[in-house]
Amino acid sequence: MKIIDAKNIDFSYDEITHAVKSVSFSVERGSYTTIIGHNGSGKSTIAKLLIGLLPCDSGSIHIDGLELSLSNLAKIRNKVGIVFQNPDNQFIGATVRDDIAFGLENHRIDSNLMDDIINEFAIKVNMFEYLDSEPTKLSGGQKQRVAIAGALAMNPEIIIFDESTSMLDPQGKNEINNFIQELHKEKDLTILSITHDIEEVCKSDNVIVMFEGKILMEGKPCDILNQTEKLVACNLDIPFAQKVVNELRLKGISISDNLTLESLVSEICLLSLKK
Amino acid sequence: MASFTLGKYLPYNSLIHKMDPRAKIIVMMLLLCAIFIPAGFIGYGILVVIVTSIVLVSKLNLKFVVNSMKPMMFMLVFLLIINILVIKTGPILFSLFSLDIYLDAIMQTFYIAIRLLLMIMITTCLTATTKPLELTLGIEDLLKPLKVVKVPAHEIAMMISIALRFIPTLIEETERIMKAQASRGVDLQEGKIKEKIGGILSLIVPLFVSSFQRAEELAFAMEARGYSPGEIRTRYKQLHMKYGDYLAIVFGVLLNIVMLTLSMVF
Ligand SMILES: Nc1ncnc2c1ncn2[C@@H]1O[C@H](COP(=O)(O)OP(=O)(O)O)[C@@H](O)[C@H]1O
Numbered sequence: 377m378k379i380i381d382a383k384n385i386d387f388s389y390d391e392i393t394h395a396v397k398s399v400s401f402s403v404e405r406g407s408y409t410t411i412i413g414h415n416g417s418g419k420s421t422i423a424k425l426l427i428g429l430l431p432c433d434s435g436s437i438h439i440d441g442l443e444l445s446l447s448n449l450a451k452i453r454n455k456v457g458i459v460f461q462n463p464d465n466q467f468i469g470a471t472v473r474d475d476i477a478f479g480l481e482n483h484r485i486d487s488n489l490m491d492d493i494i495n496e497f498a499i500k501v502n503m504f505e506y507l508d509s510e511p512t513k514l515s516g517g518q519k520q521r522v523a524i525a526g527a528l529a530m531n532p533e534i535i536i537f538d539e540s541t542s543m544l545d546p547q548g549k550n551e552i553n554n555f556i557q558e559l560h561k562e563k564d565l566t567i568l569s570i571t572h573d574i575e576e577v578c579k580s581d582n583v584i585v586m587f588e589g590k591i592l593m594e595g596k597p598c599d600i601l602n603q604t605e606k607l608v609a610c611n612l613d614i615p616f617a618q619k620v621v622n623e624l625r626l627k628g629i630s631i632s633d634n635l636t637l638e639s640l641v642s643e644i645c646l647l648s649l650k651k
Numbered sequence: 652m653a654s655f656t657l658g659k660y661l662p663y664n665s666l667i668h669k670m671d672p673r674a675k676i677i678v679m680m681l682l683l684c685a686i687f688i689p690a691g692f693i694g695y696g697i698l699v700v701i702v703t704s705i706v707l708v709s710k711l712n713l714k715f716v717v718n719s720m721k722p723m724m725f726m727l728v729f730l731l732i733i734n735i736l737v738i739k740t741g742p743i744l745f746s747l748f749s750l751d752i753y754l755d756a757i758m759q760t761f762y763i764a765i766r767l768l769l770m771i772m773i774t775t776c777l778t779a780t781t782k783p784l785e786l787t788l789g790i791e792d793l794l795k796p797l798k799v800v801k802v803p804a805h806e807i808a809m810m811i812s813i814a815l816r817f818i819p820t821l822i823e824e825t826e827r828i829m830k831a832q833a834s835r836g837v838d839l840q841e842g843k844i845k846e847k848i849g850g851i852l853s854l855i856v857p858l859f860v861s862s863f864q865r866a867e868e869l870a871f872a873m874e875a876r877g878y879s880p881g882e883i884r885t886r887y888k889q890l891h892m893k894y895g896d897y898l899a900i901v902f903g904v905l906l907n908i909v910m911l912t913l914s915m916v917f
């Protein structure tokens with residue numbers, strides 16, 4: 377079942393920047409979809425269109441069967457949470473506790489119930505000990521976990537991550553990526569992740585490749601990521617394993633496409649056994 | 652930025668810390684009112700005793716509070732000179748190089764100094780014992796009646812709390828830009844006025860650009876999480892006025908009455 381259904385959406389910031397050009401795509405309920413594309417290809421704009429932060433110039437968006445319109449905005453935002461790139465610019469409260477409460481206050485949750493909800497999600501993202509900490513005392517990864525807790529506390533069906541790990545150090549990146557994977561496994565949460573991390577793309581169910589405001593390719597990562605020339609032509613990275621496969625082929629070794637190192641290693645082992 | 656102590660919250664555990672922020676703001680206003688009632692020597696004596704004991708009950712360091720008067724010294728000396736030259740009433744105290752110095756000139760200056768000191772003590776006491784967030788909640792509640800005349804109480808409080816939240820972030824950012832510009836040869840410490848202005852511009856322009864960027868992203872983040880100004884929302888931190896809070900307000904009102912009576916008697 378489709379939970380996100382976007383048809384022919386168009387968006388321009390002004391006369392010259394036509395950021396999204398007639399884009400159509402859909403996302404299955406409970407799937408993990410990634411969006412890749414060069415800087416300025418319109419990925420963030422799509423994310424903002426999906427939760428109605430920006431209005432489409434034309435085309436339609438349906439979330440869980442509901443058409444995105446001004447009158448449905450509040451309902452749609454109940455279903456979709458988003459975590460942005462900059463950890464500092466989405467931390468609104470004075471402390472972790474207040475920040476998680478911010479969304480609850482907006483959704484008019486009774487204040488007596490808030491403490492339990494805050495505790496539950498703080499434990500979930502492993503930030504319980506930091507509930508009374510101020511943002512300046514937290515690392516980028518910790519702030520992003522608070523942002524995730526804030527989004528989860530709204531009980532969304534979809535969470536959009538807009539390059540949420542790109543400003544983090546490698547450790548923070550890993551931590552958040554693993555957490556998103558776990559989250560996807562344990563709940564039937566639909567995840568739409570805008571990313572530059574090609575290893576994350578390999579693990580996803582579906583990938584959308586954006587180029588200059590349009591969708592260039594869409595499909596299973598294994599079908600997309602082996603189209604090396606096309607990816608390189610639009611300034612995108614290819615997985616390390618695929619790079620190795622390409623180099624081996626140049627050397628005349630016949631080997632199938634591989635996205636993960638493990639499968640590559642086992643295939644190379646098999647090849648050497650056959651010799 | 653360690654020198655930025657005026658208006659800083661100090662997390663001690665005292666009776667004053669536990670008071671309701673609304674009561675604290677009201678009492679502060681009442682005390683400020685009382686200071687400006689000219690109740691003579693006795694009046695100021697009473698006020699000094701009361702305010703000093705409030706500071707002590709808050710477990711604040713009295714020396715620290717009085718020290719914040721230091722920047723004011725220059726102004727007071729200046730005021731003293733003007734008063735000596737202008738005020739020619741009351742008994743003559745003594746003569747300095749054929750200039751008569753009157754008692755009233757000295758007393759006026761002294762009163763102003765006491766008022767300033769008391770004002771600083773009271774406001775420091777409020778900000779040092781109340782978390783910024785609670786202070787804004789208090790302000791929001793106290794401004795609520797003004798909604799009738801279209802004062803956006805909640806929006807004002809939200810703006811203050813976001814401003815407070817971003818002060819440390821912007822300080823961090825300023826330091827980062829300063830280092831970045833210093834590594835490009837901008838010298839903010841030395842040089843001629845013209846160079847200094849150039850240096851400050853090279854700091855302010857990027858700071859403004861990044862602040863606007865932040866503001867835009869923050870607005871998106873707030874909206875995405877369901878915030879919409881003017882809409883009804885619940886509140887996580889509930890304020891509760893207790894018996895002691897009402898008592899403090901009554902006490903503040905009484906103090907004003909006493910001061911008024913004193914000023915009429917003398
Ligand atoms: N607020 C804005 N005003 C004008 N143009 C913008 C704005 N935000 C983004 N753009 C432009 O829209 C295009 C798409 O941007 P964006 O969606 O942020 O790309 P991505 O997230 O893929 O890097 C870019 O050309 C960018 O310069």
Ligand SMILES: [Mg+2]
Nearest residue numbers: 419420421539
């Ligand atoms: Mg982007």
